[in-house]
Amino acid sequence: MGAQDALGTAERLRAISRELADRFYERDDVVRTLVVTLLAGQHSLVLGPPGTAKSEMARALTGRIDGASYWEILLSKFTAPTRMFGPIDVAALARGEYRQVYDGRATTAHVAFIDEIFKCSTAALNETLGYLNERIYHPESGGEPIRCPLIGAITASNELPSGEESAAIYDRLLVRIEVGYLEDPANFAALVRSAVGRPAPPARTTVDLAALRHAVTEAVPAVDVPDAIVDAVCTLRAALRRKELVASDRRWRQAVGLLQASAYLDGRPAVTEGDLSVLTHVLWDSPAERPTVEREVLNLVNPDAKEALDLADVIAELETQLDAMAGQSREALSDWVIKKAHNKLATAGKRLETLREEAVGAGRSTATIDRVTGRQRAVRARVLTEALGIDASMAQAQL
Secondary structure, three states: OOHHHHHHHHHHHHHHHHHHHHHOOOOHHHHHHHHHHHHOOOOEEEEOOOOOOHHHHHHHHHOOEEOOOEEEEEOOOOOOHHHHHOOEOHHHHHOOOOOEOOOOOHHHOOEEEEEOHHHOOHHHHHHHHHHHHHOEEOOOOOOOOEEOOOOEEEEEEOOOOOOHHHHHHHHHOOEEEEOOOOOOHHHHHHHHHHOOOOOOOOOOOOEEHHHHHHHHHHHOOOOEOOHHHHHHHHHHHHHHHHOOOOOOHHHHHHHHHHHHHHHHHOOOOEOOHHHHHHHHHOOOOOHHHHHHHHHHHHHHHOHHHHHHHHHHHHHHHHHHHHHHOOOOOHHHHHHHHHHHHHHHHHHHHHHHHHHHHHHHHHOOOOHHHHHHHHHHHHHHHHHHHHHOOOOHHHHHHOO
8 A cells, every 4th residue: 555545544534533523522632542542453441421422432433444344342240252252153053063153243343342341241351351452262162263353442431440350451451531521511502402403414534444454554653753752751751650650561662552643643754742642541540640641741742731731720729619618698609709710710711712822823732721621611600600690501601
């Protein structure tokens, strides 16, 4: 496949990312990260409460790969390995033959979506680990292991693993993405409006399986990783170790492929510092560690986003104060708004707008800034409705 064809694949994947980001509000970075993970031939975990479009996003993305065999399953602690990898052929068994039917199962899938991944049964654990780690399945009847054509799996869960067995699977999911309910009131209003009427069918760019495979096996590994990037990764590792956040050598090594995939997706022949942003989804174990990882990564690559996180702290403090004032008189709440909340929220909002303009002008990611902006608007709406008694529908025109 020539360079022009390879570039076309990246362009198609960028178009897919844009189309899905337009469809799923406040999920731009999530969608891009899922595409980057697939390009790197790795597996991802989407972690969040029910009703946050985890399954829908996974299906929408994997459904854009023409010619790919797709498999999905909702796991439970009772799921048998044969249900995942191939049931017993009953007709053959009646003839005295022990044979499994692999068509339509994980064994033949190019892309997979595994929901409630940490509810994997004990019986299926080893086969699931072998499937994710080495892309192999050991038949029930014994014999040579079957090589599976899996490029990558998207997994989802409402909760973190609670035992050693599920923790083994968690460790093999290189990318971990947190999702929550919509923050920005404007996006929530758009979501509600989308449930009414019949919108025009969205654009639907696709990519061929062969083109994706070539990108994963040939084009992405060919992306250059300059010495300056290696130095930056070493600096980041040292900074995280000072915070007592330690990732395995295997995780760091696999992360290099994500950096290459990020550069490839943007149509660049070499990794740049901006690609390091994807590591915010790689280097934490507990969600409580994610903000620290994010700050250390952004210290290296994105000054706009770093300042946005500082503003997020200000916004979070205001929300904590609002929670603490529950039950106080309307006069006390109004006085707090006038003396403190109004100016701080307005200043944060204006600064976030400026930071976004600067980031766009410099070609840097706006994902963190957009997330903090959504939070600022959400807290602003709360202040208007809870402290001032202004109807939420009027919130967008206030402050």
